Amino acid sequence: MSEPSKPQGRKFQLPEHLKVYKDVWVIVEQERGQVHSVSLELLGEARKLADKLGVAVGAVVLGEAGPDLERICGDAFAYGADVVYRVADPVLKDYRTDPYCRVMTDVVNAYKPEIVLLGATTLGRDLAGAIATTLATGLTADCTELDIYMENRSLAATRPTFGGTLLCTIQTLAYRPQMATVRPRVMAMPERDDSRTGRVVDVFPALAEDSVITKVLSFIADRERNEAQLAFADIIVSGGKGLGKPENLKLVFDLAAVLGGEVGVTRPLIQAGWATADRQVGQTGKTVRPKLYIAAGISGAIQHRVGMEKSDLILAINTDKNAPIFDFAHLGIVGDALKILPALTDAFSRRLSVNRLAS
Structure with missing residues (x-):
């Protein structure tokens, strides 16, 4: 230090x-x-x-x-x-x-x-x-x-x-x-x-x-409560305002389900009523340190960054190539999250299916 x-x-x-x-x-x-x-x-x-x-x-x-x-x-x-x-x-x-x-x-x-x-x-x-x-x-x-x-x-x-x-x-x-x-x-x-x-x-x-x-x-133990346990998740897929409308958050849930991870969101999505507060990542939400953090449609403002920047691997998806999140993400995809999320879900699903058959 x-x-x-x-x-x-x-x-x-x-x-x-x-x-x-x-x-x-x-x-x-x-x-x-x-x-x-x-x-x-x-x-x-x-x-x-x-x-x-x-x-x-x-x-x-x-x-x-x-x-x-x-x-x-x-x-x-x-x-x-x-x-x-x-x-x-x-x-x-x-x-x-x-x-x-x-x-x-x-x-x-x-x-x-x-x-x-x-x-x-x-x-x-x-x-x-x-x-x-x-x-x-x-x-x-x-x-x-x-x-x-x-x-x-x-x-x-x-x-x-x-x-x-x-x-x-x-x-x-x-x-x-x-x-x-x-x-x-x-x-x-x-x-x-x-x-x-x-x-x-x-x-x-x-x-x-x-x-x-x-x-x-x-x-009542935490495991008996129907809430997200973001602080302990190894994989988190998070969505932000770039998703456009609440029904598109399903794309985040789909990818998280395939990967066996949790779903996180930014504060504006909580304020808009898209998700419950237990899924918020950031300064006023949860601090997380997963092995993989996928940020879809998230700009990377400091309020969100302080909650997830120590993740082992950060993959950012954003249409704006100048978005702040690309400054600290390990991998970045410049593109539409509404197209990339389904593609990732399909690719991971097929890959995991092949692995299961092989084993």
């Missing part, structure tokens, strides 16, 4: 009482024993930041005691943690803001990490805001890049701003810990190393179920 731009104005020196804060932490998000992939991505990013600072990576794992919690602790080591802070209590079985915030506030105050990272998920955004408010520290949300400004050991957290038209790097200078949330699939997934081990620190919270106002009445 290159050194981020230096802050303007007088040189800042970290106050002495804040120099006791060390290490880079990731709060591991898990529900019913299933770890959210963004937490593993963040462990890889935390490893880079910690190596630059010369400190350790800590992972905080909260939940009910049992084999699932033990397995998650092992996963944290495998993906880069040096220390796991294991917080086991029946009250923490399901996520609720109040007990999770109370526990994390106590743990941070006790062990004093200098950086705390969370995923910018529904859970992570809720918890991050609560912790930052309770600790009276800074929080940079929805980051797309993290780095360290070594002169004062501050976290340089970059995020889109002004509706996604600019990228802004924010530093929390006079407060610790420095906190940031990062969207799923923005950071690369690190390689798993099962030979890695580390130290486990058991934390015993003083929690009582009777003191928690909110109660969990039922749990």
Whole structure:
């Protein structure tokens, strides 16, 4: 990582009482024993930041005691943690803001990490805001890049701003810990190393179920909901305003079905009522990192770009050869998506049929 731009104005020196804060932490998000992939991505990013600072990576794992919690602790080591802070209590079985915030506030105050990272998920955004408010520290949300400004050991957290038209790097200078949330699939997934081990620190919270106002009445897993799971798709075919009219979005669905992928759309299509919000890719939608991203009739404005530009392979289809998307797409086709999409669907269908027969 290159050194981020230096802050303007007088040189800042970290106050002495804040120099006791060390290490880079990731709060591991898990529900019913299933770890959210963004937490593993963040462990890889935390490893880079910690190596630059010369400190350790800590992972905080909260939940009910049992084999699932033990397995998650092992996963944290495998993906880069040096220390796991294991917080086991029946009250923490399901996520609720109040007990999770109370526990994390106590743990941070006790062990004093200098950086705390969370995923910018529904859970992570809720918890991050609560912790930052309770600790009276800074929080940079929805980051797309993290780095360290070594002169004062501050976290340089970059995020889109002004509706996604600019990228802004924010530093929390006079407060610790420095906190940031990062969207799923923005950071690369690190390689798993099962030979890695580390130290486990058991934390015993003083929690009582009777003191928690909110109660969990039922749990509905994402896989049981009829919504697009764009953040986890390996192939995404997306459509934009260049498709012309809503019925033409079927061409995108047809190609996605043949490829076994998901369908994404741009914000204008959501606003026009062509698709539901769970399919939006971009600054105000989902951030994705598929192996293949096909953009049909999408100009490539910055609001959409920040949500998909880290895809492994981007294929753009647009009638305008000067469309911004061709500046960062790996492959481009200048032409009418209404003709090219059916041709691709037919070609892939025939090719896959041949492969199935051959096998």
